[in-house]
Amino acid sequence: MTRVPFVYLDRQFADLDPYLEDLRELARSGQFTLGPAVGEYEERFAALQQAPHAIGVSSGTDALIVSLEAMDIGPGDEVITCATTFIATVGAIVAVGASPVLVDCDDAYLIDCEAVAEAIGPRTRAIMPVHYTGDMADMKNLSKLAERHGLLMVEDACQAVAASIDGRPAGLWSDAAAFSLHPLKNLNVWGEGGVVVTRDDELAERIRRRRNHGLIDRDRVAEFGRNYRLHALQAVIGLRLMDSAEAIIDRRNEIAARYDEAFADLDEIRLPPRRPGVRHAFHLYVMEVERRDELLGFLIDREVEAKIHYPIPIHLQPAAAGLGYGRGTFPRSEHYADHAITLPGHQHLTDDEVAAAIHAVHEFYGRHER
Numbered sequence: 001m002t003r004v005p006f007v008y009l010d011r012q013f014a015d016l017d018p019y020l021e022d023l024r025e026l027a028r029s030g031q032f033t034l035g036p037a038v039g040e041y042e043e044r045f046a047a048l049q050q051a052p053h054a055i056g057v058s059s060g061t062d063a064l065i066v067s068l069e070a071m072d073i074g075p076g077d078e079v080i081t082c083a084t085t086f087i088a089t090v091g092a093i094v095a096v097g098a099s100p101v102l103v104d105c106d107d108a109y110l111i112d113c114e115a116v117a118e119a120i121g122p123r124t125r126a127i128m129p130v131h132y133t134g135d136m137a138d139m140k141n142l143s144k145l146a147e148r149h150g151l152l153m154v155e156d157a158c159q160a161v162a163a164s165i166d167g168r169p170a171g172l173w174s175d176a177a178a179f180s181l182h183p184l185k186n187l188n189v190w191g192e193g194g195v196v197v198t199r200d201d202e203l204a205e206r207i208r209r210r211r212n213h214g215l216i217d218r219d220r221v222a223e224f225g226r227n228y229r230l231h232a233l234q235a236v237i238g239l240r241l242m243d244s245a246e247a248i249i250d251r252r253n254e255i256a257a258r259y260d261e262a263f264a265d266l267d268e269i270r271l272p273p274r275r276p277g278v279r280h281a282f283h284l285y286v287m288e289v290e291r292r293d294e295l296l297g298f299l300i301d302r303e304v305e306a307k308i309h310y311p312i313p314i315h316l317q318p319a320a321a322g323l324g325y326g327r328g329t330f331p332r333s334e335h336y337a338d339h340a341i342t343l344p345g346h347q348h349l350t351d352d353e354v355a356a357a358i359h360a361v362h363e364f365y366g367r368h369e370r
């Protein structure tokens with residue numbers, strides 16, 4: 001049996017020596033707090049995302065929080081986001097004291113634009129689309145909507161490094177975009193890390209200050225901030241991985257295309273639409289299937305390490321009870337949570353492993369390969 005692993009860190013870091021050598025150099029320099037490594041990482045990240053500003057912070061969650069704070073979004077304000085996402089999206093809105101307003105997803109598991117339009121009210125300050133799975137939300141229509149209603153927009157791009165629409169990446173469609181460098185994200189580090197990308201010079205300046213106690217320089221404080229700094233150690237690791245960013249996304253797309261082709265004509269499987277002009281980052285390869293839990297057990301038995309992202313939509317989480325949504329409020333998100341399965345789709349899979357995953361799914365549904 002071919003094991004098809006979900007986690008790839010042992011493969012990615014099989015040769016530790018170059019990383020340890022870089023870390024030795026950092027230790028010798030003693031520049032652990034911001035410093036040249038963080039500066040260089042920010043420059044490289046900005047280039048990757050074609051953005052004028054990239055600001056390294058302590059996590060993807062903090063990237064969302066500091067962006068909202070720098071826009072003065074807080075108590076009394078509403079931020080519209082999607083019921084299908086990782087909990088951190090909504091947690092960030094709650095963390096700044098604002099009220100999350102949830103809407104349903106569309107058939108690509110991305111925030112439904114029409115539902116956003118309907119949810120806009122007098123207290124709405126911002127929209128927070130999520131580029132869930134690494135696919136891009138409908139930024140063309142969302143930007144128009146935000147402009148028409150004078151709303152701010154923060155993209156949750158935590159799963160979407162190097163994704164784009166018509167060659168224009170996340171962060172260039174809105175006021176700011178938040179990225180995560182979590183170890184299992186496409187572009188990762190050895191712990192926690194995040195980046196805010198923005199085109200707005202003033203906002204960039206404010207975020208830069210807020211991540212470092214509001215300091216203007218060593219002695220003067222412009223406003224009260226926090227410590228949201230990206231650690232230099234993570235920047236050093238991240239810099240080594242930066243060269244492979246494009247190749248990582250390309251390989252993930254190649255694997256996704258093989259899966260798409262293999263599953264396209266199975267009645268029990270529904271693939272999300274693949275839209276022209278969208279470069280998907282394929283952080284997660286997700287599809288909706290019949291008999292999902294049975295398939296999951298079958299795949300795990302065959303050592304194909306499938307996962308569920310995520311089995312409970314946000315509005316049905318105990319934490320969200322106070323928001324007043326119940327079962328039936330967001331039918332697409334609920335259907336997704338009950339039927340979605342994620343196949344291993346990372347850049348370290350071999351072609352044989354991808355074939356083994358396809359074979360196992362076909363076997364479950366009684367399909368014999370031609």
Ligand SMILES: Cc1ncc(COP(=O)(O)O)c(C=O)c1O
Nearest residue numbers: 059060061086088089158180182
């Ligand atoms: C959609 C989404 N938003 C936010 C986050 C938070 O990122 P982090 O874990 O770096 O705080 C993540 C990842 O964990 C995510 O997938």
